[in-house]
Amino acid sequence: MGHRITLGLLTSLLALGVVACEDTTHGATTTSTTTVKALFDPCTGIPDDVVLKAGADPATEESGIAGVHQSGWEICGWRAPKYFVTVYSTGRTVSEFERKPGNVDFADVTVAGRQGRQFRVEGASKNLGCDVVFPASQGAVQLAILNRPGQDDLQDPCAVLYRVGESIVPVLPR
Template sequence: MMVWLGELGRRRMLVRRRFVVATTVLCGALAMAGCSTTENGNAQPSATTDQAVATAALWDPCTQIPDSTLTNLGLDVASKRSGILGAEEPGWKICGWEDSEFPPNYGVGAYSTIHTIDEVRAKPTNIAFSDVVVAGRSGVQYRQTHNDANEECSLAFPTASGFAQIDLLNISTKSKSMPPCERLKPIAEAIVPLFPK
């Protein structure tokens, strides 16, 4: 009985960590665009028909990043989550994974969107911008004000449709001993070449 309760506690902790990763790593970029509104407490999608068509044409990180690449980077392919807690977001293609340790130490998110780098720069809660070159591709590095410098790092790169992004969130005390941008660098070097031009 005690063993079962201990396992149940570990599973609940993992679910809670996955929720944190999903809502922080995968939702962070979305707040910039105001992807939906509420009316009388009900969510109202803001996507137009044109936006729906553009969304359907976006590069999808869940299908375009090979499992072998993720495994070689130390990510758990079984932890893959598409969209925001399983729900697709108009104007975005989103995928996230956790590292293969139990419990996970960090989460990685990859996105493509119809929104622009200028929108990323204009969002007041995006800070600490610097220009970067990853795998020969120019982009921008930044973080969000609701995460500390030792927690999160985001890298965004312009594309023909908008931009593609990869980010990392340190979710354990152990993982925060390595700066997130340093941890993200080898992951980005492998994944950024797969981003659309």
């Protein structure tokens, strides 16, 4: 049952990450003009050895959110013993992430030599997760770490993100 609760929490949080960049105007959802075909696919673009170096298990790879593709996004996630690693790829811009209500605590950071914008998502899991979004020619790519609830001796998720980012960020599109 604990696994189902953790999976449910993760699914909810990942859905928040995708919804985190939707923008509605008078009930109509606006989308980026970048075609989905042009997006980087983290499941095929991040090699298994890179996932292993990030401390995650390549065999746990999951595309989309709970296996469901999200329009306008390419998403891939993996499990590590104490955290989840998720990479999002979108045609949206870093500015759109910054304007989304609920995305807070933005700061300029450098991960693996690449400039990005660190942020957190408001809510009950705010202190369990850390995200960095990087501009890319397609729009943006996002690296997210979410500590696994219920684990002992959890590290600061942003510290984990910087460590994981050393292997993953160099293979992300610019």
